Amino acid sequence: MQITPQIADMVEETPVFELTTEGLCRSILARHQDTICVRKTAIAVPRLKRILESALDLSNRGGFQAMSLRDLSRASGMSTGGLYAYFDSKTTLRKMSLQEVTDLVQRVLGKPPAAIAADPVAHLRWLIDTHLHLTEALLPWFTFAFMEAKNFPPAERRIAVDSEALTERLFAEVIERGVMSGVFRTDTSPMLPALIKPLLQEWYVKRPKYRRRGISLVSYSATVQDFVLNACLKDTVSGRE
Amino acid sequence: MQITPQIADMVEETPVFELTTEGLCRSILARHQDTICVRKTAIAVPRLKRILESALDLSNRGGFQAMSLRDLSRASGMSTGGLYAYFDSKTTLRKMSLQEVTDLVQRVLGKPPAAIAADPVAHLRWLIDTHLHLTEALLPWFTFAFMEAKNFPPAERRIAVDSEALTERLFAEVIERGVMSGVFRTDTSPMLPALIKPLLQEWYVKRPKYRRRGISLVSYSATVQDFVLNACLKDTVSGRE
DNA sequence: CCAGAAATCGATCGATCGTTCGATAGAATA
DNA sequence: TATTCTATCGAACGATCGATCGATTTCTGG
Numbered sequence: 001m002q003i004t005p006q007i008a009d010m011v012e013e014t015p016v017f018e019l020t021t022e023g024l025c026r027s028i029l030a031r032h033q034d035t036i037c038v039r040k041t042a043i044a045v046p047r048l049k050r051i052l053e054s055a056l057d058l059s060n061r062g063g064f065q066a067m068s069l070r071d072l073s074r075a076s077g078m079s080t081g082g083l084y085a086y087f088d089s090k091t092t093l094r095k096m097s098l099q100e101v102t103d104l105v106q107r108v109l110g111k112p113p114a115a116i117a118a119d120p121v122a123h124l125r126w127l128i129d130t131h132l133h134l135t136e137a138l139l140p141w142f143t144f145a146f147m148e149a150k151n152f153p154p155a156e157r158r159i160a161v162d163s164e165a166l167t168e169r170l171f172a173e174v175i176e177r178g179v180m181s182g183v184f185r186t187d188t189s190p191m192l193p194a195l196i197k198p199l200l201q202e203w204y205v206k207r208p209k210y211r212r213r214g215i216s217l218v219s220y221s222a223t224v225q226d227f228v229l230n231a232c233l234k235d236t237v238s239g240r241e
Numbered sequence: 242m243q244i245t246p247q248i249a250d251m252v253e254e255t256p257v258f259e260l261t262t263e264g265l266c267r268s269i270l271a272r273h274q275d276t277i278c279v280r281k282t283a284i285a286v287p288r289l290k291r292i293l294e295s296a297l298d299l300s301n302r303g304g305f306q307a308m309s310l311r312d313l314s315r316a317s318g319m320s321t322g323g324l325y326a327y328f329d330s331k332t333t334l335r336k337m338s339l340q341e342v343t344d345l346v347q348r349v350l351g352k353p354p355a356a357i358a359a360d361p362v363a364h365l366r367w368l369i370d371t372h373l374h375l376t377e378a379l380l381p382w383f384t385f386a387f388m389e390a391k392n393f394p395p396a397e398r399r400i401a402v403d404s405e406a407l408t409e410r411l412f413a414e415v416i417e418r419g420v421m422s423g424v425f426r427t428d429t430s431p432m433l434p435a436l437i438k439p440l441l442q443e444w445y446v447k448r449p450k451y452r453r454r455g456i457s458l459v460s461y462s463a464t465v466q467d468f469v470l471n472a473c474l475k476d477t478v479s480g481r482e
Numbered sequence: 483c484c485a486g487a488a489a490t491c492g493a494t495c496g497a498t499c500g501t502t503c504g505a506t507a508g509a510a511t512a
Numbered sequence: 513t514a515t516t517c518t519a520t521c522g523a524a525c526g527a528t529c530g531a532t533c534g535a536t537t538t539c540t541g542g
Contacts, residue, residue: 063392065306069530079491090530147391151304191464195440202439215432223432230471279519310500320521331500
């Protein structure tokens with residue numbers, strides 16, 4: 001009996017942005033109205049979608065710097081000049097993608113269902129599982145954000161660093177509540193929240209490895225949940241039943 | 242009473258290569274005799290050291306692609322043409338660094354002290370602690386290898402992937418021995434070896450974060466060790482001491 | 483069907499890239 | 513000291529980059 005909240009359920013609560021590439025593109029279009037000079041949404045969204053899908057694909061192969069705008073124009077089926085109707089510089093293109101991902105994480109993880117938020121164990125499981133499902137649904141976006149965040153100029157790098165710090169704080173708060181309510185051990189390592197993040201990143205950074213081994217998202221999620229709960233729960237969590 | 246084998250002790254067993262940038266440069270020089278056309282070691286080693294230190298520093302800031310050979314020439318105090326006495330192309334420079342790191346990990350982790358290898362718990366702790374100390378001593382090399390491995394062409398990317406697979410196998414073998422000898426739980430997750438690696442990478446990938454928080458390598462190592470042992474040891478590991 | 487707007491095109495620019503190579507300086511040899 | 517070899521230099525080359533902009537196509541309202 002695994003707690004695996006469906007992403008679809010969550011969308012009903014926040015219907016403004018779907019967790020799809022198209023949804024993100026609509027959000028990007030709204031956020032960058034001033035730089036994107038294509039006015040009709042019906043045209044701009046599918047075009048932007050094609051551009052960003054190609055850009056993420058190319059970047060995730062050889063790095064963002066290595067992707068030339070000629071490569072992007074070829075892959076997206078749009079001329080090099082035409083691309084500039086959707087961004088004013090290559091740097092802006094990078095910022096658009098990264099910013100959208102970090103915003104999304106905070107929007108989704110910040111609003112757990114009320115019933116789940118009441119129970120620290122369920123909440124902790126939900127945070128892990130939801131984060132994994134989120135990255136799975138938007139895999140290219142997250143691999144891009146992870147790999148390219150380090151190459152940002154200092155000013156913009158803060159976006160990624162702050163986002164990660166905020167995610168870690170969500171874990172820290174839940175664990176603290178669990179300790180105070182007596183469910184978690186009082187000697188739980190204060191470093192545990194920081195150690196959860198790399199376990200979640202592992203899933204999308206090394207995605208091909210787990211695909212090759214035939215390991216499903218569900219079983220990976222369950223393993224990480226047990227791994228983490230073993231480190232803080234008073235009663236040891238047995239393996240999958 | 243923490244098991245923290247000093248790197249210095251290990252060097253005595255494998256005195257051929259010291260765990261310093263200079264030691265790695267000597268190894269690189271020996272391996273690439275044919276492409277490096279500077280014959281006198283007394284000159285080649287310190288020059289190569291300056292070049293690689295600068296290259297790793299620049300790459301780790303903005304990415305390897307973004308580092309131009311003019312940047313590198315300025316930082317290393319050598320002319321752009323002079324650099325080509327130490328590598329025949331920028332790609333070779335990248336391969337030299339990566340290959341050296343992956344080789345080093347296998348050389349060091351593959352030879353645990355006999356006394357430690359006998360006990361699965363001590364061996365597992367030793368693998369974690371030694372890996373962390375190794376990455377700490379050669380931080381720029383590992384951040385470079387981690388960040389740039391993904392941007393390799395498929396053929397050379399295998400070097401990094403295989404190296405990681407081998408490291409994971411070291412963990413898997415120790416854990417399996419622990420299970421068979423009755424020290425580890427029989428229901429230990431088969432995915433545990435894969436989950437250890439990201440916890441070790443976290444240390445050098447997010448190094449500034451832990452420096453900012455004043456978290457020492459020793460305490461990080463102890464936390465990870467306990468975290469992992471909690472997931473496989475029969476008797477729950479209490480907090481530090 | 484046609485005028486005007488919206489969207490796209492692709493040749494082109496200057497800058498910068500990795501790389502080459504003849505000249506030069508320094509050390510070793512005799 | 514003269515000579516040979518080693519190591520380094522930095523100007524220069526062709527290729528490619530991000531970005532521009534006037535021409536062209538496509539769409540839309542009347």
